Amino acid sequence: MKVSEYMTRKLQTARPDEGVRSVFFRMRRERIRHIPVVTGGGQLAGWISDRDLRRPDWADPSVDLSHGYQLDDQLEAADVMNPHPVVVHTYDPMRKAVDIMRERHFGALPVLDKRDQVVGVLSAHDALRAFAELLDTIEAEKTS
Numbered sequence: 001m002k003v004s005e006y007m008t009r010k011l012q013t014a015r016p017d018e019g020v021r022s023v024f025f026r027m028r029r030e031r032i033r034h035i036p037v038v039t040g041g042g043q044l045a046g047w048i049s050d051r052d053l054r055r056p057d058w059a060d061p062s063v064d065l066s067h068g069y070q071l072d073d074q075l076e077a078a079d080v081m082n083p084h085p086v087v088v089h090t091y092d093p094m095r096k097a098v099d100i101m102r103e104r105h106f107g108a109l110p111v112l113d114k115r116d117q118v119v120g121v122l123s124a125h126d127a128l129r130a131f132a133e134l135l136d137t138i139e140a141e142k143t144s
Contacts, residue, residue: 007120090111
């Protein structure tokens with residue numbers, strides 16, 4: 001079982017100079033919780049999770065969390081992204097990806113190809129789909 005078999009290939013990406021507000025609303029519209037930040041050449045520049053936008057390091061550190069913070073386009077994706085995300089490659093075994101996600105409490109990982117181009121995202125949902133297929137195989141073997 002390779003990462004390439006289960007990753008999501010339909011990618012939404014952000015540019016490093018894209019406004020955070022724009023990124024936030026695209027993630028909301030597309031119902032995604034993670035977005036790779038990609039250079040013009042397709043190289044991974046960083047990674048933004050919805051958690052980065054909900055509890056950002058750059059928000060007012062006030063103890064009173066009842067007030068909202070402003071998401072505007074003065075902040076760019078490069079300002080809030082993780083510039084050194086953990087990645088997996090298309091050829092990596094699913095076990096490696098699942099172990100990383102489980103041990104580090106990640107909901108998703110960016111997936112790179114052999115040229116280190118971003119080609120997908122592997123989410124917890126994708127990992128559960130792989131697990132379900134494995135269970136189906138085990139059940140089929142038991143009944144045959």
